[in-house]
Amino acid sequence: MISLNGNYFSLKHTTTNQCWHISYVIFAMIVVSIISIASISCSADEDYGYVSYAEQELSTRADGMMKGGREIGPILPFPTVDEILANQAVRDTLLMIWEETKSLAGPTQRRELGVFIRYDRTSGHYFFGRINYGDTVGCSRRARIVVTPDYWEDRCAFFHTHTTLQYCSGVERTTIPTEEDTSLVNTLGIPGIVYDYNIDVLKGGMSKDMAWKAMKYGPDRRTN
């Protein structure tokens, strides 16, 4: 009995120990759970804090841009189309593109060229995007250009050229921006500039080296 008792007590003791052991396990599990929850909360806080900080940094920069703050220097307004055309470096580049348009024209082919004019609102310098080449057409089709809207951040105008009819006898066209031309720049919210021949109606056979004119159309300056 004693032995049994002993065994009993021993068993009881063991049972008690097992109970304690289970309690420890449960306690440990609770502690681990609490630590896990705390650590999840911490990482969640850190993530949120990080995002929050990034947003704050962004809004600070935006304020700086709006107010001309010190962080990134004063932000200039986008130039008007007249200001763009008054820039000699811009005009030199536009003339070069006009000359290239003429040089690409031949007895069987004409193509328009177009480019986004870009403006650095911190330095006030102009840049150009890559040149878009319109489809090569003969005399039976109208020359046109399909533009990929690009350079969203700093585009300030879109420039393109119209083509010669020197090699196209018997046809004629008016020298004005087309409805498609105007529609494009209105959609993009930027001024349009087109170079065309300085005559109201261009007729087939007229020299491609005739005087040209610059025409403005669409918004006066970038609207967005």
Ligand SMILES: [Zn+2]
């Ligand atoms: Zn056009």
